[in-house]
Amino acid sequence: MTSLSSLWQPFTLGRIELPHRLALAPMTRNRANPDGTPGDLAAEYYSQRASLGLLITEGTQPSEDGQGYPATPGIYTPQHVAGWTKVADAVHEKGGHLFIQLMHVGRISHPDHTPHHRQPVAPSAISAEQDMFTVEGSKKTPVPRELSTSEIQDVIGEFRHAAASAIAAGADGVEIHAANGYLLHQFLAPNANHRTDEYGGSIENRARFVIEVARAVAEEIGADRTGIRISPAFPLGGLDEGDAEAVRAQYRYLVGELAKLNLVYLHVHHIGDDELLTSFREAWPTAVLVVRYGRERDGITADVDAGLADIAPLGRFALSNPDIVERLRTDAPFNDLDLATLYTGGANGYTDYPTLTHT
Incomplete structure (x- = not known):
């Protein structure tokens, strides 16, 4: 049997007690209702995975x-x-804890997908040049509209309101998505941020928006209910953050400033610079x-064994194995992931993966 003993130690995360060191990683599933309300199956999907302890929702x-x-x-309307209240209640009933990931995609959007069908917004009017599936087929992401300085403050207010709404829905906290090529990450990347005001240019200026969002959310709901996700050098969404030294300089500054806020966790989507990861841990x-x-x-x-992480979030393994915790404890085989049903809607590939007791 594979030894995973370090994973089974309990852990206190802010206001919640976790039974082990596993968690559900955030994964987009494209199954909400047209108005953005979580679909009927969302409560079942998340509650099926409640044994993971900490569930971080889709963006x-x-x-x-x-x-x-x-x-x-x-997470911005009644x-x-x-x-989300139905989701949180279902997760809590099964003994789990729910953090809602707040994700503003910025330029990684298309007017066909938004309620108002307007041009996307971004730090600068630079297209991501990414292919995006729409109802009319594949299209390139358009050139976004540059946010004004005052509009940046409005977006910070949107994050604050969304965080308050998440807590009103019964969530245990939120995760700010500052990774994977989306809006906050775009402000950090020199090839997406050509601003000449206080939000662009220097390392400090490019980090300013992320820090201000984190500060606003922590002020609104408490730092002990606010996590943040970063992905240094991850080239998603057409981003290029420069060479290894440029990335290290940017993220050491950012993490150092965020550390002063005493947020409940730092979630790193890591692609290989262990020296940088070690500096985050320190x-x-x-x-x-x-x-x-x-x-x-x-x-x-x-990473838990090495002391680089306290918690190991699971993505695809947890998606296809609702009882992933039991499978790991007993060294049982995993279900295969069905890539064809990741984003197709409905129960198929969402809530119908078998458990060990229903195979």
């Missing part, structure tokens, strides 16, 4: 401008709050979550 837009893909959920005063791109089953425990 959830804080505003109409924040939506990038079809059928993604929001209807959204009501929908600078960060609370929990560190690490998920590695392409990590296999025998690598799940590696």
Whole structure:
């Protein structure tokens, strides 16, 4: 039997007590209702995975401008709050804890996908040049509209409101998505941010928006209910953050400033600079979550064993195995992931993966 003993130690994360060191990583599933309210199956999907302890939801837009893909959920209207309340209640009933990930996609959007059908917004009017599936077929992401300085303050307010709405829905906290090529990450990347005001140019200026969002959310709901996700050097969404030294300089500054806010966790989507990851671990005063791109089953425990992480979030393994915790404890085989049903809607490939007791 594979030894994963370090994963089974309990852990205190802010206001919640976790039974082990596993968690559900955020994964887009494209199954919300047309108005952005979580669909009827969302409560079942998340509650099926409640044994993971900490469940970080799919990216959830804080505003109409924040939506990038079809059928993604929001957390900014009373209807959204009501929908997420059902999810939170179902997760809590099974003993789990729910953090809603706040994701503003910025330029990774298309007017066909948003409620208002307007041009996407971004730090600068530079297209991501990414292919995006729409109802009319594949289209390139358009040139976005540059946010004015005052509009940046409005977006910070949207994050604040979304965080308050998440707590009103019964969520245990939120995760700010500052990774994977989306709006906050775009401000960090020199090839997407050509601003000449206080939000562009220097390392400090490019980090300013991320820090201000984190500060606003922490002020609104408490730092002990606010996590943040970063992905240094991850070239998603057409971003290029420069060479290794440029990335290290940018993120050491950013993480150092965020550390002063005493947020409940730092979630790192890691692609290989272990020296940088070690510096995060040394600078960060609370929990560190690490998920590695392409990590296999025998690598799940590696970062916890090495002291680089406190919690190991699981993505595709948890998606296809609702009882992933039991499978790991008993060294049972995993279900295969059905890539064809990731984003197709309905129960197929969402809530119908078998458990060990229903195979």
